[in-house]
Amino acid sequence: MYRWLIAGFAGAAGNVETCAGTDPWLLQLQLSLDTEPGTELLRRAEPLKFLHIPKCGTSFLNALIHLPGVCPEVDLDYRVDEDYLSKSFERDFWHQCPKVCDESKFTCNSAHNTHEGLGVNFETYKGHLVTMLRQPEQRILSAYHDTRWDHGASRFANASSYAKAVQGLMTCQLMGNKSVDPMPKCEVTEADAHAAARRLREGFVFVGILEEWDLSMCLLHQMLGGPCLYSDFEDDRPSNSSSPDSSYDVTELEGFRDVLDRLVYDEARKIFQEKLVAYNVTAESCAVCRMEAIATGRLEQLHSGDKVRRGASEGVAGHAPLALLLWLSIFSCRAHQR
Incomplete structure (x- = not known):
């Protein structure tokens, strides 16, 4: 490399x-x-399918589309961000995706349903899926405080009431069929959360952790190949006035904890740590x-x-x-x- x-x-x-x-x-x-060639794992995983969970790293697209051979018409300067495209840069990219990417290597998402549920399509995409996850309460607060996109938050008086309405969103997206932004009525149970966690382990070729962004990018390239690029570490949608690495104050949630999504997130972290060890990725490397x-x-x-x-x-x-x-x-x- x-x-x-x-x-x-x-x-x-x-x-x-x-x-x-x-x-x-x-x-x-x-x-x-x-x-720079891709790995055998990348070739087996193609076409890659990105499950984009809301507020879990739109920037991850930049790393995916620059993987070897995935999007042949994407050059070094191409970035999925506001400067390169527009304010609606993710939708812009999905419109362009069939023209710039090889659909035998990368499955383009719908520009009108960027946070689609995996649901019944799990078996179709099994072994091709990639995603990023985020600590559940931080994900909720990031959506609530997003001044550019509503995420349904304007209907609620405070962060804690919003959190109760969207709890289990990651579970819902992994198990349900509908778009989850804004959150639909989604009745999920602890059994659903455990099933969603199993889907992460059994169907995803890569699971990254937003709080471990740098290590996630390094692991991605170690697993799938290609050089690390500047855009891999670029935050194209920072959380308003806070820095990309900062955390929201969870006291706003008045003690609320997203128990179901925590089960999913904890499994994601286990998978992530196992892959770091398996591929010998450390802060030093x-x-x-x-x-x-x-x-x-x-x-x-x-x-x-x-x-x-x-x-x-x-x-x-x-x-x-x-x-x-x-x-x-x-x-x-x-x-x-x-």
């Missing part, structure tokens, strides 16, 4: 001073991005993935001139000398351009 990284270090050490299409470092990086993201972000700058919106350079502790070589190579290139 890191052939291009070695070339980057060699370029920095050799004081490469040309770019804009002629720098060997940039050419090697671009070639590796274009030719993930730092290399973040360095890839740094490099592709800078390459994107050189190609498009777009302003970098988020600091992908975070999280490379323990690899400072290697990261410094990358930065020196890139900055010497940009200085030469001037």
